[in-house]
Amino acid sequence: AASTSSSNPHSQPQESGATQHRVESVKRHLSRLVAKSLCAVAADLDVEPMIEVSKSGFGDYQCNNAMSLFSRIRESATNFRNPNAVGQAMADNFPPSRIVESISVVGPGYVNIALSSDWIAQRIQDMLIHGIESWAPILPVKRVVLDFSSPNIAKEMHVGHIRSTIIGDTLARIFEFANIEVLRRNHVGDWGTQFGMLIEFLFEKFANGEEAGNQAIENLQGFYRNAKKKFDENPDFKGRAQQAVVRLQRGEDRYLAAWKSICQISRNEFDLVYKRLNVELEEKGESFYNPYIPRVLEELTSKGLITESEGARVIFIEGQKAPLIVVKRDGGFNYASTDLAALWYRLNVEMAEWIIYVTDVGQQQHFHSFFSAARLAGWLPDKKEEKYPKVSHVGFGFVLGAEGSRFRTRSSDGVVRLVDLLDEAKSQSLAQLIKRLTENGQIADWTDEELDKTSEAVGYGAVKYADLKNNRLTNYKFSYEQMLSDKGNTAVYLQYAHARICSIIQKSNKDVKELKLTESITLGHPDERSLGLHLIQFAEVVEQACDDLSPHRLCDYLYTLSERFSQFYTNCQVVGSPEETSRLLLCQASAVVMRQCFHLLV
Numbered sequence: 161a162a163s164t165s166s167s168n169p170h171s172q173p174q175e176s177g178a179t180q181h182r183v184e185s186v187k188r189h190l191s192r193l194v195a196k197s198l199c200a201v202a203a204d205l206d207v208e209p210m211i212e213v214s215k216s217g218f219g220d221y222q223c224n225n226a227m228s229l230f231s232r233i234r235e236s237a238t239n240f241r242n243p244n245a246v247g248q249a250m251a252d253n254f255p256p257s258r259i260v261e262s263i264s265v266v267g268p269g270y271v272n273i274a275l276s277s278d279w280i281a282q283r284i285q286d287m288l289i290h291g292i293e294s295w296a297p298i299l300p301v302k303r304v305v306l307d308f309s310s311p312n313i314a315k316e317m318h319v320g321h322i323r324s325t326i327i328g329d330t331l332a333r334i335f336e337f338a339n340i341e342v343l344r345r346n347h348v349g350d351w352g353t354q355f356g357m358l359i360e361f362l363f364e365k366f367a368n369g370e371e372a373g374n375q376a377i378e379n380l381q382g383f384y385r386n387a388k389k390k391f392d393e394n395p396d397f398k399g400r401a402q403q404a405v406v407r408l409q410r411g412e413d414r415y416l417a418a419w420k421s422i423c424q425i426s427r428n429e430f431d432l433v434y435k436r437l438n439v440e441l442e443e444k445g446e447s448f449y450n451p452y453i454p455r456v457l458e459e460l461t462s463k464g465l466i467t468e469s470e471g472a473r474v475i476f477i478e479g480q481k482a483p484l485i486v487v488k489r490d491g492g493f494n495y496a497s498t499d500l501a502a503l504w505y506r507l508n509v510e511m512a513e514w515i516i517y518v519t520d521v522g523q524q525q526h527f528h529s530f531f532s533a534a535r536l537a538g539w540l541p542d543k544k545e546e547k548y549p550k551v552s553h554v555g556f557g558f559v560l561g562a563e564g565s566r567f568r569t570r571s572s573d574g575v576v577r578l579v580d581l582l583d584e585a586k587s588q589s590l591a592q593l594i595k596r597l598t599e600n601g602q603i604a605d606w607t608d609e610e611l612d613k614t615s616e617a618v619g620y621g622a623v624k625y626a627d628l629k630n631n632r633l634t635n636y637k638f639s640y641e642q643m644l645s646d647k648g649n650t651a652v653y654l655q656y657a658h659a660r661i662c663s664i665i666q667k668s669n670k671d672v673k674e675l676k677l678t679e680s681i682t683l684g685h686p687d688e689r690s691l692g693l694h695l696i697q698f699a700e701v702v703e704q705a706c707d708d709l710s711p712h713r714l715c716d717y718l719y720t721l722s723e724r725f726s727q728f729y730t731n732c733q734v735v736g737s738p739e740e741t742s743r744l745l746l747c748q749a750s751a752v753v754m755r756q757c758f759h760l761l762v
């Protein structure tokens with residue numbers, strides 16, 4: 161095993177031009193070291209370092225390159241007997257670094273790296289001094305378009321839209337934390353033939369246009385369903401509705417005014433939800449991109465991508481049965497033509513390097529097709545080495561009710577209402593809070609306003625967290641009881657855990673802001689070290705969440721953090737112990753990291 165202590169001259173992580181003080185994650189740091197040792201062992205082979213957090217209990221990280229490297233080396237010249245010999249050679253050639261305490265090789269060929277406890281402690285102390293931003297990931301993009309929430313005008317904002325809103329907002333926060341400019345886009349469904357039918361229906365029902373434009377959202381959704389029914393059943397009405405679309409698209413005053421007020425009614429309703437969830441978005445609905453569609457289709461036609469098929473204009477995509485329709489048989493544009501125009505706009509006008517779409521997995525096919533079309537058009541790089549600009553579809557599963565069927569909250573007319581869901585979460589959390597405060601005899605100390613604010617924060621936080629903690633692709637069961645439980649991986653439990661850390665610090669009567677500058681952290685006890693190691697892994701977890709667009713990684717991280725903290729607190733006395741100052745700093749660092757996770761998630 162190699163043991164080293166000299167400092168590594170190659171460890172300056174700062175990206176040039178970065179204004180903040182930021183350090184690279186441990187994993188990246190180790191990757192560079194491993195790359196050097198790989199180079200020493202097999203200079204002629206281009207090998208990507210494979211590093212993960214150690215699961216074996218040997219060391220803190222393990223490098224898994226030796227096995228595959230052995231088989232590759234064997235094909236050329238061979239002076240290694242087995243994978244272990246390769247691993248040993250890697251260990252022997254590991255560049256000296258102050259971050260590494262020791263290296264061991266365990267069969268077959270795993271190179272285990274134990275970090276220096278002093279270095280871990282120093283890294284935590286640096287974070288306390290420079291702020292948690294110093295642990296923000298360093299990514300090679302400057303501007304991202306995040307297309308999320310995106311409900312449809314005059315239709316219900318269903319549970320799928322809440323998932324999109326929550327997941328999208330968290331991704332936006334994570335990127336913003338990494339100092340990336342995020343254009344938060346609400347791609348509202350505000351255009352299309354359905355508006356002709358709705359407007360025609362309203363004009364027939366209310367002779368006076370004013371009244372038509374002054375409807376409550378519930379009425380609007382009801383009218384929408386009735387209009388659809390009439391459209392399907394009554395050919396006369398269908399004809400008039402189609403006529404109305406043409407008049408709307410031509411921009412006739414009366415039609416345009418009706419459309420605008422319908423949009424406004426829905427928008428007001430959506431905004432209520434955004435306000436409650438504390439989500440900011442900029443609406444650029446489908447109609448915004450309408451003027452760009454003709455020129456985009458022209459470009460695709462001139463590139464020979466668009467063909468005529470059964471009266472429609474389509475793009476054929478290799479390996480796919482159905483082509484992508486971009487102009488319908490009646491000459492109208494559709495969801496796909498709008499998405500192509502929006503992508504063109506985002507790439508060429510907004511100059512985004514990464515465009516991310518958050519919708520349920522049901523739309524996977526649509527995104528796959530239109531991404532392929534964009535690639536055929538040469539808008540996106542084809543070659544593997546060129547990563548940007550790139551597009552990603554962030555799909556998610558369904559929310560299930562208690563019986564395992566698709567989740568529905570019902571109002572009297574059977575429409576899914578998101579506000580009901582939030583109301584219920586709030587009222588259940590209020591009931592719980594009152595019960596607990598009454599049991600503790602503290603209820604008299606709370607004003608109504610405090611109760612209200614707290615139950616909102618806890619209730620909405622619980623809904624968000626319960627959504628985010630699942631791998632987004634899996635369906636999950638919606639349960640108020642579970643999400644508001646104070647045990648297990650829930651927002652409530654984690655908020656308690658954080659409050660407890662704060663009260664430990666408070667009890668000490670010490671000013672940690674002072675302490676971090678004058679006292680140092682030592683990780684002598686195994687539980688201190690294990691907590692410290694987890695703390696410094698925050699950066700790579702955020703990095704990973706950015707890379708695969710999976711917020712649940714942060715939830716897992718946060719929950720493990722609270723477990724490690726409990727373990728530490730159970731076995732290491734803080735206040736009144738000889739290690740008090742060091743341990744208080746560790747408490748403080750845990751609280752800072754937890755708060756940052758909360759900020760990113762809820």
Ligand code: ARG
Pocket residue numbers: 307309310311312347348349499502517518519
């Ligand atoms: N309005 C769509 C829906 O409710 C989602 C839009 C997603 N964004 C996009 N650019 N296609 O399903």
